[in-house]
Amino acid sequence: MGDVFQPWIKNVRHERLFEKAVRIAEEARSHVTETDRDAVFSHHTLNVIKQEEYPSLTLPTTFGGEDLSLYELLLLQEKIAEGDGAVALSIGWHMGIMMELADEQLWKRDQFEKLAKEVVRNQKVVNRAATEPATGSPTRGGVPETTAVRADGQYVLNGRKSFTSMAEHLNYYIVSAYIKDIDKVGWFIIDRHQPGVSVEKTWDTLGMRGTESDDLVMTDVELGLEDLVEVNSGEKSTPKGWLLHIPACYLGIAVAARNDAIDFARNFQPNSLDKPISEVAHIQDKIGEMEWKLLQAHSFMYTTARKWDEEPEKRKHMNPELAAVKMAVTNTAAEVVDLSLRIAGGRGLSKKYPFEKYYRDVRAGLHNPPMDDAVVTMLAKRAIAEKE
Template sequence: MSDLLKPFINNDRQRRLLEKAQKLADRFAGRTKETEQTASFSEANLSDLKKEDYVTLPLPRKFGGEELSLYEFLLLQEKLAEGDGSAALSIGWHMGIVMELSEQELWEQETFEAFAKDIGENKKVVNRAASEPATGSPTRGGIPETTAVREGNEYILNGRKTFTTMASVLDYYIVTAYVQDKDAVGSFLIDCNTPGIRVDHTWDTLGMRGTGSDDLVLENVRLSEDLLVELNKGKKSGPKGWLLHIPACYLGIASAARRDAVSFAKSYQPNSLDTPISEVPHIKQKIGDMDLKLMQAHHFLYSVASKWDEKPSSRDHLALELAAVKTAATNAANEVVDLAMRIAGGRGLSKKYRFEQYYRDVRAGLHNPPMDDMVIQMLAGRAIKEIE
């Protein structure tokens, strides 16, 4: 168990859940060579996640889950990311969506219960497909070019979604579209076997290759009207605590880089020195800097998560903290991996080590929501409004 997470483990349940995550992380770490090559989500990882009942953890107990708290969810996700950031981020979308739907009444009760039962009994996995080539990040408010046109009791969907993590292994997609007859953006729950659905393998990126975030193509997909599960009627949605799985993931990658860098520094002794490089002042400085950054980020992340769990009535006031912790932790993670690379020196560039993969993977965090410029604008906006 990484020493970094130990101070944040409060009870036996968390310890037990973390042991499960550690076991999965160890297996995932052994499969990264393959996913790096194929730029796809590993089916073996998915099979392990299902066998270990990981995918059902956020569900209410009556559907076979363990009603994960946000704090627990983040601990687990961070641990998974120490093994493989891609696997963690990917399953994090599923876990977070299930957590949100279980806690908030976003869907008709009957629809949610059938969906939750299916996940509980058959270990199904889901993700949202919101990004599109023309909208860029959907958090900026662009209207989807995917359309849903009504025909009798059905909707017909056409469009292309980009960045659909795990697209080729998902059982369900929650797809955003412009719903013509409502003049609003809505989300449809789509079974992966629905005719007209196709995955184009377009994912070929610098980092997070193992997320398999391919394009989802919809061509005349016919859906019954009850599959329109969410309609955005202009009301701003509340803060989303579950999105903290993003910074948790990038902190996990950074913790793995810190672990490998310290272990490298303790074992590498060039013949110009009579000690390993871990005894050299500038290396010690870098190790200390990594730990300071990680300690700050961990305390920030887990204190915001505790606030979320302990005071549900105050969640509406946590939007700024949730956004700030994403920016602070993800940037800290990038800095830690950079320091780890500097400790490893030129060997850090070699495919023999995982440093170069951490370096590429952690970079992707900057392009998951909320983006830094939006967070900084929010903080500035509050300060300017508050101070006379």
């Protein structure tokens, strides 16, 4: 079977980096039964991620990273998702945040250098914690109920964050909070061992169970003034290419479903036939439909990534394009997984086969930001504005 990644691997550097993702994907795949069943992130997989020095890849070479391009990040993330989408989505947040902090210089230099050095030396892993039960997705504009009160030369944080991927395994949390004394929303970096920080086991979802996205609870957490690393300016945020790690993840799940569906079709021969079902016309139609959908999704995503990398002067105008990639690719991924289930038939619903897990996991992509309604509105407004 041909490798769908081959057209997108362009040079020796890509091949070397891609092998890291292959090894992580293989390790992740070996643990999916227990991670999906128990809603946990495998520490064995995290060990391999760190052994491959994966967490530091998106950092600049001046810090000891590989200065990964967006194109390269998506290539690796998609491959990891082929092993387990939950692993790819989880580590993808860390990878993107490192890229964002390096590119946009959101923190003071000494604050970023301190974190970057820990990531390079010890492969430490971080994630932002922004979503809350009451406010929903922060992309919808909700103000955090988590509060930071300044007193006696420090800040005291109280609050709860939901959907904190890898919560139990992170070294640092970057937490959003409403800062009362300045009446603004800011971000604090918090060590996982800080007194008052705890993780409450709440993650019990249909799909992406292996992200272990439990609640992060902060009770009178005392932080230094230097731990306030960002303050929201109120200005419109700049486009964030790294968020394409989201569609890359779900595309990887779709590729895995495609591969397993073809293997199933080639090897399954009911006693009503004298040939495997891969030679049946309507099965071939479904395989062909998976192929053209995947070709389109890959082309759209990687062409957009190359534009981001090669034409940085256009980035500030790429928000609608990035959003369209997310919407198109995640919806296409869901369609491909559905086709794989149609090929497997009733057997696809059995825990004996991976198809039902692909189906559950890929649905989560529809609820990662930006959501379809927001994308459609954004594209419509741009089209109307262009005609004014």
